[in-house]
Amino acid sequence: MPLLARLFLSLMLLAAAPATMRAQDYPTAPIRVLTGFPPGTTADVSMRIIGPRMTGLLGQSIVVENRPGAGSSIAAAAAARAPKDGYTLLFGSTANLLNGALNAGLSFDFLKDLAPIALMTSAPTVLIVSPETGVKSVAELIQLAKSKPNALSFASSGLTSTTHLTLEMFHALANVKTTHIPYQGSPQAIADMLAGRINGYFAPLSSALAHIRSGKVIGLAITDARRFPLFPELPTMVEAGVPNFEAVLWFGLFAPAGTPPAVIERIALAANDALKADEVVKALGAQAVTALGSTPAEFRQYVETENRRWLSIIATAGLKREP
Numbered sequence: 001m002p003l004l005a006r007l008f009l010s011l012m013l014l015a016a017a018p019a020t021m022r023a024q025d026y027p028t029a030p031i032r033v034l035t036g037f038p039p040g041t042t043a044d045v046s047m048r049i050i051g052p053r054m055t056g057l058l059g060q061s062i063v064v065e066n067r068p069g070a071g072s073s074i075a076a077a078a079a080a081r082a083p084k085d086g087y088t089l090l091f092g093s094t095a096n097l098l099n100g101a102l103n104a105g106l107s108f109d110f111l112k113d114l115a116p117i118a119l120m121t122s123a124p125t126v127l128i129v130s131p132e133t134g135v136k137s138v139a140e141l142i143q144l145a146k147s148k149p150n151a152l153s154f155a156s157s158g159l160t161s162t163t164h165l166t167l168e169m170f171h172a173l174a175n176v177k178t179t180h181i182p183y184q185g186s187p188q189a190i191a192d193m194l195a196g197r198i199n200g201y202f203a204p205l206s207s208a209l210a211h212i213r214s215g216k217v218i219g220l221a222i223t224d225a226r227r228f229p230l231f232p233e234l235p236t237m238v239e240a241g242v243p244n245f246e247a248v249l250w251f252g253l254f255a256p257a258g259t260p261p262a263v264i265e266r267i268a269l270a271a272n273d274a275l276k277a278d279e280v281v282k283a284l285g286a287q288a289v290t291a292l293g294s295t296p297a298e299f300r301q302y303v304e305t306e307n308r309r310w311l312s313i314i315a316t317a318g319l320k321r322e323p
Contacts, residue, residue, distance in 0.1 A: 026086055026263050030061040033253070034079050035091045036072025037157065038185040042204040042289060043072075043251055046121045047091045049283045053274035058266075064091075068184045071158035073099045073106060080113040082256050086263035090114060090254040094162040097307050101314055102160045104321050111307065116299035117253040117264050118271040123289045124224035124248055125166055126234065128208050128217040129200040130193055138220050138240035141200070145176035152178040155189035155201040163189075165310065166202040166223060166247040168317040173242050193217060204249055205230070205288035223247040230288055247313075250292075250306070252299055268296050 033051065035043045044066060051062035067075035072095040082088035090096075092114065100110040108114075127138065133152070135141045145152055156164035159182045171177060181198060183189040186207035192198045194216055201208075202223060209230070212219040221240040222228050224247075237245035253271055255264055274280055275293040284291050294302065 024262070026266055027058055027060040029087055030063050031058070031087055031089060031267075032063050032065050033089045033091050034065050034067050034075040036067060036069070036075035036093070036095065038068045038187055039066055040187045040207070041157070041185045042121075042123050042206045042249060042287070043091050043093060045206060045287050046123075046251055046284060046289050049287070050120065050271070050274050050280055053277050053280050054270045057270040057273055069158070071095045071099050071161040071164070073103070076110060076114065076254075077106070077108050079254065080108040080110075080256055084256045084258040084260075086255055086259050086267060088256070089117070089267070091120070091251055092254045093251045094249055094306065094310070095158070095160070097303070097310055098160045098162060098165050098314075101307070101311055102319060102321055111303070113257050114254040115257045115259055115264060115296070116303055117255055117296055118268045119250065119252045119292045119294040119299045119302055120271060120275065121284060121289045121292055122248050122250045124205050124222050124228055125163060125202045126205045126208055126212070126222055126231075127170075127200070127220040127237065128193070128203050128212065129220060130196065130198065131215070131218055132196060133199050133218075135220070136218065138235075138237065138242065141220060142174050142176055142241075145174070145178055149177045150179050152199040153181050153197075154178040155193060155198045155203075156180060156182050157185050157189060157204075158182050162247065162249050163202050163204070165313060165317070165319075168319060169245060169247060169313055170202070170242070172317045173245050190217070202247070209288055228288065230285075250302075252294075252303075264296050268294075 033047055037043045047064050055062045076090055076096050079090035096110045154167050186204055189201055211217045219234050221237045222234050223237055272293040275291040281291045
């Protein structure tokens with residue numbers, strides 16, 4: 001057989017080989033993990049803690065790349081369009097579900113175009129206010145907000161982000177109105193709060209931790225169902241008098257839909273092993289983040305359940321899907 005014919009046949013056989021066979025050597029190059037928020041945010045800090053451990057397990061570098069904006073949709077869109085080879089992943093979050101539910105103009109479908117790999121971490125948000133507000137409890141904040149509708153300014157880490165929807169949940173369940181000021185992430189929101197330009201924020205606890213401890217902001221309540229070990233003195237929102245109030249940030253790894261199952265399983269195995277490492281658990285805990293872990297199938301089911309829950313919250317808040 002002529003040389004060119006043999007080369008052509010070899011290429012055809014390689015192209016026809018099952019994806020599982022071609023994925024056996026994965027990874028052979030560094031892996032990019034896109035995060036939809038700026039450096040210093042919960043997503044960024046969490047992945048930078050987990051990444052080195054995964055690097056050791058996979059034998060290739062995990063490179064965290066920040067693509068902030070549009071409530072994490074810029075990063076998610078880039079990941080959805082990436083080659084289906086496992087070398088570009090998304091460190092996605094609750095925010096991506098909310099964007100899909102509230103923004104009809106996205107260029108991708110989060111639930112269809114991205115494949116869940118592993119549920120990685122969770123973090124509660126905390127209701128913080130500027131000392132200038134003069135309030136010391138959730139009840140006092142509600143009283144002030146009711147006496148001055150829309151006078152208080154509340155930050156979020158972006159339109160349709162989890163912190164935005166948590167604020168809308170507060171509006172609905174406490175029957176108050178504040179003025180929403182969206183930012184690209186927690187660092188900018190808290191910086192403006194410290195400068196006296198923002199009155200309140202449902203902030204990721206990891207971003208607000210040091211400022212609560214220093215007294216620069218006042219922590220009023222945790223949005224989780226249970227009190228958080230780092231701040232056992234802080235009540236939950238339910239304990240503070242707002243029934244049915246629960247909101248938690250979760251984060252997980254996603255690959256472009258169509259990525260070979262063997263590649264997804266390989267990444268999931270490394271992620272779960274990394275999340276069990278004592279140094280990772282301790283480092284995350286110090287940032288008010290809980291290490292989780294799951295199989296791809298378990299994570300897919302979790303995402304679907306969370307989607308239904310947030311759709312119900314969106315309906316309760318009376319929010320409409322934007323065209």
